Amino acid sequence: MNLESHLRSRRDAGAKLLVPYVTGGLGREWHEVVRAVVDAGADAVEVGIPFSDPIMDGRTIQEASQRALDLGATPIGVIDVMATIDVPAPLVVMTYYNLVARLGHERCAQHLSQCGVDGAIVPDLPLDELDGWGDAADAAGVETVLLAAPTTPDERLRQICERSRGFVYGVSLMGVTGERNELAIHAGEMGRRCKAVTDKPVLLGVGISTPEQAAQAAASADGVIVGSALVRRLLDGGGPDEAAAFVRSLRVALDSTPAVA
Amino acid sequence: MQLEPPGPEPVGLGRFGEFGGRYAPETLVPALVQLEQEFRSAWSDEAFRAEYAALLSSYAGRPTPVTECHRLSGQLGLRILLKREDLTHTGSHKINNVLGQALLTRRMGKMRVIAETGAGQHGVATATAAALFGLGCVVYMGAVDVERQALNVWRMKLLGAEVVPVESGSATLKDAVNEAMRAWVASVESTHYCLGSAMGPHPFPWMVREFQRVVGDEAYRQCREILGDADPDVVVACVGGGSNAIGTFAGFVDTNARLVGVEAGGQGLESGHHGAAVMRGVPGIVHGMRSLFLQDEFGQVLEASSISAGLDYPGVGPEHAMLAATGRAEYHAATDQEALAGFQLLAATEGIVPALEPAHAIAWVAREAGHAIPAGSTVLITLSGRGDKDAAQVAEMLGGLE
Numbered sequence: 001m002n003l004e005s006h007l008r009s010r011r012d013a014g015a016k017l018l019v020p021y022v023t024g025g026l027g028r029e030w031h032e033v034v035r036a037v038v039d040a041g042a043d044a045v046e047v048g049i050p051f052s053d054p055i056m057d058g059r060t061i062q063e064a065s066q067r068a069l070d071l072g073a074t075p076i077g078v079i080d081v082m083a084t085i086d087v088p089a090p091l092v093v094m095t096y097y098n099l100v101a102r103l104g105h106e107r108c109a110q111h112l113s114q115c116g117v118d119g120a121i122v123p124d125l126p127l128d129e130l131d132g133w134g135d136a137a138d139a140a141g142v143e144t145v146l147l148a149a150p151t152t153p154d155e156r157l158r159q160i161c162e163r164s165r166g167f168v169y170g171v172s173l174m175g176v177t178g179e180r181n182e183l184a185i186h187a188g189e190m191g192r193r194c195k196a197v198t199d200k201p202v203l204l205g206v207g208i209s210t211p212e213q214a215a216q217a218a219a220s221a222d223g224v225i226v227g228s229a230l231v232r233r234l235l236d237g238g239g240p241d242e243a244a245a246f247v248r249s250l251r252v253a254l255d256s257t258p259a260v261a
Numbered sequence: 262m263q264l265e266p267p268g269p270e271p272v273g274l275g276r277f278g279e280f281g282g283r284y285a286p287e288t289l290v291p292a293l294v295q296l297e298q299e300f301r302s303a304w305s306d307e308a309f310r311a312e313y314a315a316l317l318s319s320y321a322g323r324p325t326p327v328t329e330c331h332r333l334s335g336q337l338g339l340r341i342l343l344k345r346e347d348l349t350h351t352g353s354h355k356i357n358n359v360l361g362q363a364l365l366t367r368r369m370g371k372m373r374v375i376a377e378t379g380a381g382q383h384g385v386a387t388a389t390a391a392a393l394f395g396l397g398c399v400v401y402m403g404a405v406d407v408e409r410q411a412l413n414v415w416r417m418k419l420l421g422a423e424v425v426p427v428e429s430g431s432a433t434l435k436d437a438v439n440e441a442m443r444a445w446v447a448s449v450e451s452t453h454y455c456l457g458s459a460m461g462p463h464p465f466p467w468m469v470r471e472f473q474r475v476v477g478d479e480a481y482r483q484c485r486e487i488l489g490d491a492d493p494d495v496v497v498a499c500v501g502g503g504s505n506a507i508g509t510f511a512g513f514v515d516t517n518a519r520l521v522g523v524e525a526g527g528q529g530l531e532s533g534h535h536g537a538a539v540m541r542g543v544p545g546i547v548h549g550m551r552s553l554f555l556q557d558e559f560g561q562v563l564e565a566s567s568i569s570a571g572l573d574y575p576g577v578g579p580e581h582a583m584l585a586a587t588g589r590a591e592y593h594a595a596t597d598q599e600a601l602a603g604f605q606l607l608a609a610t611e612g613i614v615p616a617l618e619p620a621h622a623i624a625w626v627a628r629e630a631g632h633a634i635p636a637g638s639t640v641l642i643t644l645s646g647r648g649d650k651d652a653a654q655v656a657e658m659l660g661g662l663e
Contacts, residue, residue, distance in 0.1 A: 149287040
C-alpha cells in the first residue's frame with residue numbers, strides 16, 4: 001500500500017490522521033495489538049524495531065525496547081512478523097540507523113518491501129546523511145519519512161518536506177519521546193510551519209499522550225503520532241483490547257476536530 | 262605559551278576516511294551546524310586562541326612536563342618518557358578540552374553545559390570550567406560509575422554541578438552518552454553539550470582533537486629537546502573514546518614514530534568482556550558517528566567491560582577507526598590484571614600513581630618490552646591522568662599491601 005497516497009486520501013476525505021506506535025516484539029501478542037489498533041481507527045501503524053541505544057526515545061520506549069530485546073526480538077524477526085499482519089492500513093517501521101546499516105541498505109529495503117512494509121522512520125539519519133539509505137529505500141518502494149524539528153530553520157524545513165516520503169513527521173516539542181502533562185507550545189507552530197511549505201500529510205508526534213492533546217495538536221496539522229502513551233499501557237500488562245480502547249478514544253477526539261482551514 | 266597552528270579539518274561532513282559524519286536527530290542538527298561554524302571561526306581567531314592559550318597556561322598549568330623514567334627504563338630495557346597530563350589542574354587531560362568548549366559556550370551566548378562522564382574525570386573538568394565561567398552544569402554518569410567513582414561525584418557536587426545517575430542499559434559511559442544526548446535534544450537552545458572525547462557527531466571528533474592536540478604538540482617539541490632533534494620510536498596512549506590518544510598522535514602523525522593505542526582488554530579479548538572497539542569492533546553508527554563498535558550480529562551495541570570506567574566504552578572516535586584502517590596507528594589491548602600491575606609498577610619505580618586508564622598503556626609497554634617493542638627503543642607514553650580517583654577501588658582489589 002502506498003503510504004502517502006493512503007494518508008492523502010484519508011485526509012482529503014476530511015479525516016484527521018492517527019498513527020499509533022507499537023514496539024515490535026513486545027510480548028507474544030504484539031502483532032495482535034497492531035491489528036486491534038487498525039480496527040480501532042488507526043490510519044497507519046508505526047512499528048518500532050527495538051535498538052539497544054535509542055537516543056530519541058524517553059523512558060517508556062527505552063523500557064519497551066529493552067524488554068522486547070530480552071524476549072529475543074531481532075530486526076528481521078520483527079519485519080517477518082509484519083508480513084503476516086494483514087490490515088487495511090499501511091505499516092511503517094521506526095528504528096535506528098545502526099540496525100539498517102548492519103543489514104545493509106539494499107537488503108533492508110528489499111526485505112521491508114517484500115514483507116509489505118510501506119515506510120521507514122530512522123530518526124538518527126538526518127537529511128544530510130540520507131543518501132545511501134534514501135536511494136535504496138526509494139528503489140524498493142519503501143517511503144522514508146523525515147523528521148522536522150522546532151529548531152529546523154525555514155530553508156532546511158523546505159528541503160526536509162521536499163525529500164520526505166509518505167508524510168512529514170513534525171516533532172512537536174524540544175525533547176525525546178514520552179508522555180507529557182501538557183501539549184508543548186511548539187506543537188501548533190510546528191504544524192503550521194510544515195503545512196505552509198508542503199502539501200504532503202503533516203503529522204505531529206513526540207509528547208502527544210491524551211485524546212485532548214491529540215485533538216489540540218491535530219488542529220494545526222493533518223494528524224498525530226501517539227507512541228509512549230500506548231506503549232505504557234502495553235508495559236503495564238495491557239493487550240489488544242486495552243490498546244484498541246485507547247486508540248478508539250484518540251479516534252473519537254480527532255473526529256470531533258475541525259479540518260484545517 | 263603559544264599554540265601550534267591548527268591541524269587539518271576532516272573532509273565534508275566530518276569524514277575521517279569512511280568514518281565520522283553527523284548522524285544526529287534533526288532537533289540537534291542546527292546546533293551542530295552552529296557549533297561547527299563557531300569552532301571554525303574561533304579556531305582561526307587569534308584573540309580566541311590567545312585567550313585559550315592563556316587559560317591553559319595560567320589555569321590548567323600547561324605546558325606539562327615530559328618526565329624521563331630512569332628506573333622503569335632500566336627495568337624494561339627501554340628509554341621511557343612520560344607526557345605528564347596527570348599534572349594538569351583537575352588531574353587529567355580532560356581539562357584541555359573543556360576549557361576550549363567553555364570558551365566556545367560563552368562565545369555562542371549559552372549559559373549552561375551538560376556532559377557525560379565515565380571515570381568522572383571529564384565530569385570534574387566540565388564542572389570546574391563551569392564554575393570558572395559561571396555556567397550551569399549537569400553531568401550524566403552511569404549509576405555503576407557513580408558507585409565506583411564516589412570521590413569524583415563528590416568533587417563535581419562541590420564544584421556546583423548536578424550529577425544525574427543513569428540507570429538504563431549497562432549504567433556506564435555508553436548510557437551516560439545516550440542520556441546526555443537525550444537531555445541535549447530537550448535543551449539545545451540554551452545549553453551546550455560539552456562532549457568529553459573525540460567522538461560523537463561532527464564537529465565533536467575534530468574539535469576535541471584540536472583542543473587536545475596541545476598534548477602532542479608539546480610532547481613533540483619536548484621530545485625533540487630531550488632526544489636531540491630526534492623523535493621517539495614509539496608513541497603510546499590508552500584509548501577509550503580516544504581523546505588523549507588522538508591529541509597525542511596529532512603531534513607525531515607526521516613523524517616516523519610508531520603510534521600505538523592501548524584498549525581495555527578487560528578480562529581478556531577471548532572472554533568477550535572488554536572494551537577493545539578497534540580490535541574487536543565492526544563498523545556501525547552509534548552516538549552520532551560512523552565508527553567501530555562492539556555489537557552483535559544484528560547491530561545491537563554490546564556492553565563494554567573494563568576495570569577502568571574511562572575505557573569502559575564499546576566504541577571509539579572515528580579518527581582512530583581511520584588510523585587503524587590506514588595502518589598509520591596500531592591498536593593493542595591490556596587486560597584488567599595487566600593494568601593493575603602497570604598501576605603498581607609505575608608507582609613503585611617512579612613514584613607516580615597513574616590513573617587506571619593510562620595504566621593500560623604502561624602495562625602494554627611493560628609486557629611488550631623486548632617483544633613488540635625492540636630493546637633499547639625510545640617510548641613516549643601519555644600519562645593521561647593521575648590515580649587518586651582509583652586508589653579506593655584498587656585498594657579494595659589488591660587488599661593490604663605487604
